[in-house]
Each structure stands twice: as C-alpha cells, then as structure tokens.
Amino acid sequence: MQVFKSPKESLGDLGALSAAKLIAAATDVALVVDRLGLIRDVAFNKEDLSLELDAQGRWMGSKLAEIVTPDTKAKVGELLQDAVVRKSSSWRQVNHPSAGGEDIPVLYAAINIGRDDRFVVVGRDLRPLAAMQQRLINAQQSMERDYVRLRHAETRYRLLFQVSSEAVMIVDTVSNAIIDANPAALALFDQSAPQLLKSGFPGHFDAAGSQAIQTLLADVRATGRDSSARAHLADGQRECSIRVSLFRQENAALFLVRLASHASPPEGSTLKATSMLLKYFDAAPDGLVITQFDGRIVRANPAFLEMAQLSSAEQARGELLDRWLGRAGVDFSVALANLRQNDSIKLFATAMRGEYGVTTDVEVSAVSIADGDDKPSFGFAVRNVEKRLSSSSSSRELPRSMAQLIELIGRVPLRDLVRETTDVIEKLSIEAALELTGDNRASAAEMLGLSRQSLYVKLRRFGLAEHATDGEAEDE
Structure with missing residues (x-):
C-alpha cells in the first residue's frame, strides 16, 4: 500500500466527522470493528446495498463473522489478524447472505487505526463485476449454441459414418473417385485410407463387376433414384451387394455407396x-x-x-x-x-x-x-x-479490434489494461519521435513537449536507452 508522503501538511488536522465522510464516500460499505470482531459502527454508500444487507439495522453490535456465509468465516479472522500484524490487510472476498436468497460478494480490507485496537473495514460491492462476468458467459454460450447448432448435422454424420458396421463410402459423381470411406469399408477392401481414397471406385471390382457398377452409377446420376447391384471384388473371392444414393452437398453432387460387409467391428471390453x-x-x-x-x-x-x-x-x-x-x-x-x-x-x-x-x-x-x-x-x-x-501480450501491440479488447476483459484487470495501453502508446510515440529526428534526443523531447530530463527517464524506463552520454547522466 502506498500512503501519503506528508499527510499532516496535505490534509491538515482532519477531524473524525470529515474522516467518516471521506471513508463512506470512497467505499461501498465501511465498518468500525473492535478487537473482538464486534461491529461498532456502519456506513453504506449505496442505498440498495444497505437495504439488501442491513435493512433492519442488525449489524450494529453483531460480530463480523456472524453476518457472513459459513464458508467465508475463516477469511474474516484472517482479515483482522493481518490488520493487527501489518496495520493493514490484503483484500479478501467475503459473501453476505441476503433476503433474496443469493449471496452478495463484497471485497474487504481492514486498517488498524491505532485507537483501542479498533479497525476500519472498508468494502467494495462485487455484484457489478459478477454481473458483467455473467453477461460475458451468457454471450459466449449464446455464440457457442449457434456454432454447435450449425455443426450438429456434420457431427451426427461423422459419428454414424465412423461407428457403422456397414461399409459406407462417398464417391464423386464426375470422376467416380472415392472421397471418403469409413473403417468398415477399409476393412472390406483390406486397404488403408491413403490407398483407398482418391482411387476409382469401379476399379476395386473384377471386370464384370466394374462394368455393372459404372452402369449403376450412371443410372443413379441420370435419374436421381436409389439403385443397387451385386459384384465381385477384384480378388474374385467375395461378392458384395452395393446400394447407391445421390445427394447434394453445397454445389456438388455426390454418391453415398453402401456395401454389405461381412466383417463386424470388434466389440471393446x-x-x-x-x-x-x-x-x-x-x-x-x-x-x-x-x-x-x-x-x-x-x-x-x-x-x-x-x-x-x-x-x-x-x-x-x-x-x-x-x-x-x-x-x-x-x-x-x-x-x-x-x-x-x-x-x-x-x-x-x-x-x-x-x-x-x-x-x-x-x-x-x-x-x-x-x-x-x-x-x-x-x-x-x-x-x-x-x-x-x-x-500475445509480449508483442506490445494495441488491440486492433473490439473483439481483441473483449478477449482481454476478465483476464486482465481494467487498471492494468489501461496502464498497459498507455505505456504502449507512450513508447511508440517516443520511438516515432526518435526516428523522425534521426535519434536526436533534444529535438525529440521538443517534438513531444517534454523536457530532456523527462525524456531520458522515459527512455530508460522503456529500455530504449542502452547507454547515455555523460551530459545526459548529469542532466538526470
């Protein structure tokens, strides 16, 4: 925590009333808690938060650990213990039960004010952050549902295609080449996918069978109606029944070929x-x-x-x-x-x-x-x-679109995102000024509206000054 360097000179003799107004204005909820954890005073900056949490004024005189949910009671003790040891604690998120049934998250920090071991516990309402995260999740899931809806047909086809015990192939209507084949078809022809794909479908049968299949494919292409035939494989030992259907995918027509398979897929244990x-x-x-x-x-x-x-x-x-x-x-x-x-x-x-x-x-x-x-x-x-x-962040580039900026929300705190963006703009401006002035730092400082000393400090900060001249060192 960074405090004022000269609070007595800058703030003067700040009274208790002024301090109370300042604390209440700077936080969503503020509590005065004694060393036993009892709440001695309460202030709210938001009326709706006051109605949700302390509509009946039951907080006064209660223990802080009694007005939080059971799973966050331990954090209250850690909060006050930190304030005793270090004078001020780290921020911790605590949930309060509400009349509406939903827990209200509040981010608390405790400060030891050095008077009768009393602590000022200040809190920030985290409901807006939770609501924003919920909206982001809802928007993301809406896009996911749309995307999944478009993929359902393809997923069902691929699943049925792969697990079917029947040999199934997709054949091009122009070249009669095999475009895709399921595992049962590969087993039927006793070939691997690279060997079977893009090969001519009729060529995998004997002479008579090849001629019959070419006639079958031509009939289906011309009429659009399903048809079937029987043919022997090229080895002449097995006969297959073949059924062909015509379907369209985008702007192309394809054959769906089903073959009677005598090999059943192995059943897994x-x-x-x-x-x-x-x-x-x-x-x-x-x-x-x-x-x-x-x-x-x-x-x-x-x-x-x-x-x-x-x-x-x-x-x-x-x-x-x-x-x-x-x-x-x-x-x-x-x-x-x-x-x-x-x-x-x-x-x-x-x-x-x-x-x-x-x-x-x-x-x-x-x-x-x-x-x-x-x-x-x-x-x-x-x-x-x-x-x-x-x-992605090491490139030090500004987000080029709203989509890229949205991707950083939730991963990077807003203050860090703003500071990072400001630093990148400042560094790019200094690099551009040095380039335009031929690395003349005095001219670059004048172009940027900075003093030479300020420019030298920023050059060192951004790692743009590998070494400085003696004159620059003296200026600093």
Missing part, C-alpha cells in the same frame, strides 16, 4: 475402456477435477495438483475448488452457478492460485455429471494458457 479412461485421467496434461454439487473436490489428477502446488491428492480431497480456482472467489461462484443452470461451460477464462502464491491464467471447461443422486457432480478441465497469453 467395458472393463478395458474404463481402465483406459482412468489412465487418461491420471496422465492428461490438463488439470482434471471431479467435484460434488457444492464444489468440493472428489478426485483430482496430477496435472491439477501441480498447478495447485499440492504434493498429494489427499490435500485436495474434500476442499472447495474455489480455494485454488478463480479470482477473489467471484469467478468460481459465477462459473458454478452457470454450470448448475446450463449443465456445461466452455473456455471460461480465470486464474489458478497455487498454495504458495503462484497465480496462473487458465481456461476452464466443465460439465454436469448425473450419477443417480438427487444432485449431480461436476467435472472440470483446467488448461494452462499462460504461454498463450504471454506470447
């Missing part, structure tokens, strides 16, 4: 599939977590434990996931509420907080898992996007 799934869970490079309905961890894989800086799965089991996931607890609350409502979330940008203070930018996708109980469990996939974000 359920036990083997379960074993492979468990191996994938443990070996996956992304963090995978299974939680109960309330967000308590049931199982976590090694990748998640590494991101959370935990040495064993037992340290995570039974703990709330928001202990490590989410910025100040707000992100996870929004994500969990949205997950309970919509059963899934995709690519939710947030942060992972390790046990020893390391913070990592991550993307979270999650899904609701029905397990027969009244309330479902949830599965989370946490992906580290630190390298992706660092590589």
Whole structure:
C-alpha cells in the first residue's frame, strides 16, 4: 500500500466527522470493528446495498463473522489478524447472505487505526463485476449454441459414418473417385485410407463387376433414384451387394455407396475402456477435477495438483475448488452457478492460485455429471494458457479490434489494461519521435513537449536507452 508522503501538511488536522465522510464516500460499505470482531459502527454508500444487507439495522453490535456465509468465516479472522500484524490487510472476498436468497460478494480490507485496537473495514460491492462476468458467459454460450447448432448435422454424420458396421463410402459423381470411406469399408477392401481414397471406385471390382457398377452409377446420376447391384471384388473371392444414393452437398453432387460387409467391428471390453479412461485421467496434461454439487473436490489428477502446488491428492480431497480456482472467489461462484443452470461451460477464462502464491491464467471447461443422486457432480478441465497469453501480450501491440479488447476483459484487470495501453502508446510515440529526428534526443523531447530530463527517464524506463552520454547522466 502506498500512503501519503506528508499527510499532516496535505490534509491538515482532519477531524473524525470529515474522516467518516471521506471513508463512506470512497467505499461501498465501511465498518468500525473492535478487537473482538464486534461491529461498532456502519456506513453504506449505496442505498440498495444497505437495504439488501442491513435493512433492519442488525449489524450494529453483531460480530463480523456472524453476518457472513459459513464458508467465508475463516477469511474474516484472517482479515483482522493481518490488520493487527501489518496495520493493514490484503483484500479478501467475503459473501453476505441476503433476503433474496443469493449471496452478495463484497471485497474487504481492514486498517488498524491505532485507537483501542479498533479497525476500519472498508468494502467494495462485487455484484457489478459478477454481473458483467455473467453477461460475458451468457454471450459466449449464446455464440457457442449457434456454432454447435450449425455443426450438429456434420457431427451426427461423422459419428454414424465412423461407428457403422456397414461399409459406407462417398464417391464423386464426375470422376467416380472415392472421397471418403469409413473403417468398415477399409476393412472390406483390406486397404488403408491413403490407398483407398482418391482411387476409382469401379476399379476395386473384377471386370464384370466394374462394368455393372459404372452402369449403376450412371443410372443413379441420370435419374436421381436409389439403385443397387451385386459384384465381385477384384480378388474374385467375395461378392458384395452395393446400394447407391445421390445427394447434394453445397454445389456438388455426390454418391453415398453402401456395401454389405461381412466383417463386424470388434466389440471393446467395458472393463478395458474404463481402465483406459482412468489412465487418461491420471496422465492428461490438463488439470482434471471431479467435484460434488457444492464444489468440493472428489478426485483430482496430477496435472491439477501441480498447478495447485499440492504434493498429494489427499490435500485436495474434500476442499472447495474455489480455494485454488478463480479470482477473489467471484469467478468460481459465477462459473458454478452457470454450470448448475446450463449443465456445461466452455473456455471460461480465470486464474489458478497455487498454495504458495503462484497465480496462473487458465481456461476452464466443465460439465454436469448425473450419477443417480438427487444432485449431480461436476467435472472440470483446467488448461494452462499462460504461454498463450504471454506470447500475445509480449508483442506490445494495441488491440486492433473490439473483439481483441473483449478477449482481454476478465483476464486482465481494467487498471492494468489501461496502464498497459498507455505505456504502449507512450513508447511508440517516443520511438516515432526518435526516428523522425534521426535519434536526436533534444529535438525529440521538443517534438513531444517534454523536457530532456523527462525524456531520458522515459527512455530508460522503456529500455530504449542502452547507454547515455555523460551530459545526459548529469542532466538526470
């Protein structure tokens, strides 16, 4: 925390009434709390927040730990303990129950005012931030639903195409070349995909069969009606029944060819599939977590434990996931509420907080898992996007579109985003001035409306001055 350098000279003899007005105006809620945690005075800057939290005036004389939700009581003690040791505490997010049923998140910090061990606890209402995150999630999910709707037809086709025990191929109507073939078709012809694709379909049958198939394809192309034939494969040992249909895709006409397949796909063992799934869970490079309905961890894989800086799965089991996931607890609350409502979330940008203070930018996708109980469990996939974000931010370029700016919201605090943008503009302006003046720093300073000393300071700040002349050093 950076305080005033000469408060007595700049603020004068500030009285208690003036200080109270200043605190109330600068925060959404302010409390005076004694060393026992009892609330001695309350001030609200927002009337709606006052009605939601303390409409009946029950806060006065109550303990601060009694007016918060059970899962955030421990944070109240940490808040006051920090203020005792360090005179002022770090910001911590605490939830208050409300008459409407939804918890109200407030970000608190405590300051020891040095009088009878009393503390001033100031808070910021986090509901606007949570609402903005909810709107962003809703907009993202709306786009996802539109995108998924467009892909459903293709997904159903590909799934049916791949798992069908019947040999199916897509053949071009002009060249009679095979465009696509499912695994059953590859097994029927005993060839790999590179060998079969783009080869002529009639060429895979004997002479009589090839002629019959060419006639069959010509009839279907001319009439548009389904038709069938029988033919022997080129090895002459197996006979196939062939049925051809005509369909259009975009501006092209294609044949859908179905062949009677005598080979059935191998049936996988359920036990083997379960074993492979468990191996994938443990070996996956992304963090995978299974939680109960309330967000308590049931199982976590090694990748998640590494991101959370935990040495064993037992340290995570039974703990709330928001202990490590989410910025100040707000992100996870929004994500969990949205997950309970919509059963899934995709690519939710947030942060992972390790046990020893390391913070990592991550993307979270999650899904609701029905397990027969009244309330479902949830599965989370946490992906580290630190390298992706660092590589994109290291270019030091301004966002070129509103879409790029929106991508940074939620990942970068607004004050950091504004400061970063200002620094980039300032650096680019200085580089342009130096280039226009042929690296003449005196002329560049005059062009930018800066003193030479200010320009030298900024050059060093942005790493644009590898060395300075003796004269510059003296000026500084």
